[in-house]
Amino acid sequence: MQPTVPVALAPSAPAHVAIIMDGNGRWAKARGLPRAAGHQRGAEVVRDIVIACRDLGISYLTLYAFSSENWKRPVTEVDDLMGLLCLYLEKEVAELNRNGVRVRVIGDRSRLAGNVRALIADAEARTSGNRALTMILAVNYGGRSEIVHAARAIAEAVRAGRLAPAEITEDIFASYLDTVDVPDPDLLIRTSGERRMSNFLSWQSVYTELVFLDTLWPDFSRENLLAALDEYYHRERRYGASSFSG
Numbered sequence: 001m002q003p004t005v006p007v008a009l010a011p012s013a014p015a016h017v018a019i020i021m022d023g024n025g026r027w028a029k030a031r032g033l034p035r036a037a038g039h040q041r042g043a044e045v046v047r048d049i050v051i052a053c054r055d056l057g058i059s060y061l062t063l064y065a066f067s068s069e070n071w072k073r074p075v076t077e078v079d080d081l082m083g084l085l086c087l088y089l090e091k092e093v094a095e096l097n098r099n100g101v102r103v104r105v106i107g108d109r110s111r112l113a114g115n116v117r118a119l120i121a122d123a124e125a126r127t128s129g130n131r132a133l134t135m136i137l138a139v140n141y142g143g144r145s146e147i148v149h150a151a152r153a154i155a156e157a158v159r160a161g162r163l164a165p166a167e168i169t170e171d172i173f174a175s176y177l178d179t180v181d182v183p184d185p186d187l188l189i190r191t192s193g194e195r196r197m198s199n200f201l202s203w204q205s206v207y208t209e210l211v212f213l214d215t216l217w218p219d220f221s222r223e224n225l226l227a228a229l230d231e232y233y234h235r236e237r238r239y240g241a242s243s244f245s246g
């Protein structure tokens, strides 16, 4: 009979990882390339990291693809970013389907061009049956704006008599956010050395573990993802409770 060997239990993967993909511009500048080249390389990294997250057993991956503040960039850069998003949604759906990845988009779609909205709706519909990983793209997303939209919808529900003010709990409020039915992120990674939240998942990230990496997004690799997860596994999550029992 074989001796029983103690097996180290691998920590279970976080259910939800969110990423602020920062540093595309600096990556391009360091190489004497146009900013668009940084964004293009960044989109290629997205393909790899989505599959890596799926392989690791992560259930939700939220990526900050375009913030509500990004409209302040030169129109050519906005066009480049929207073009890359469209290309990604057009070209990657088959591969995402092969890998069981569902696409969901959060953010205010009303300002997006009709063709972008149509591609988003198409990608969401074509991947809706996939269960291995849900990739959530934040497009024209801002945390404060999301909260204001929820407050407006709740006010309408109260005015219409569908909801009483006393019934508004945190769970009810969260059900009016774009992230309805998505667990709050366990881990948020921001690349490029910046240490800000930049209006990302403002409601959802109150107990999220934050990991800031110096790596620029176009250089981000599976090894960087594993390093961030390793840091996460060493954190003690207390959700406001004390670390002593009894």
Ligand code: FPP
Pocket (backbone or CB within 6 Å): 021, 022, 023, 024, 025, 026, 027, 039, 040, 042, 043, 046, 063, 064, 065, 066, 067, 070, 081, 084, 085, 088, 137, 192, 217
């Ligand atoms: C921040 O880098 C990055 C963005 C504003 C956009 C992120 C977009 C992508 C990674 C590519 C498209 C995404 C998908 C999902 C296909 P920055 O331009 O602010 O960099 P900088 O701070 O160095 O200037």
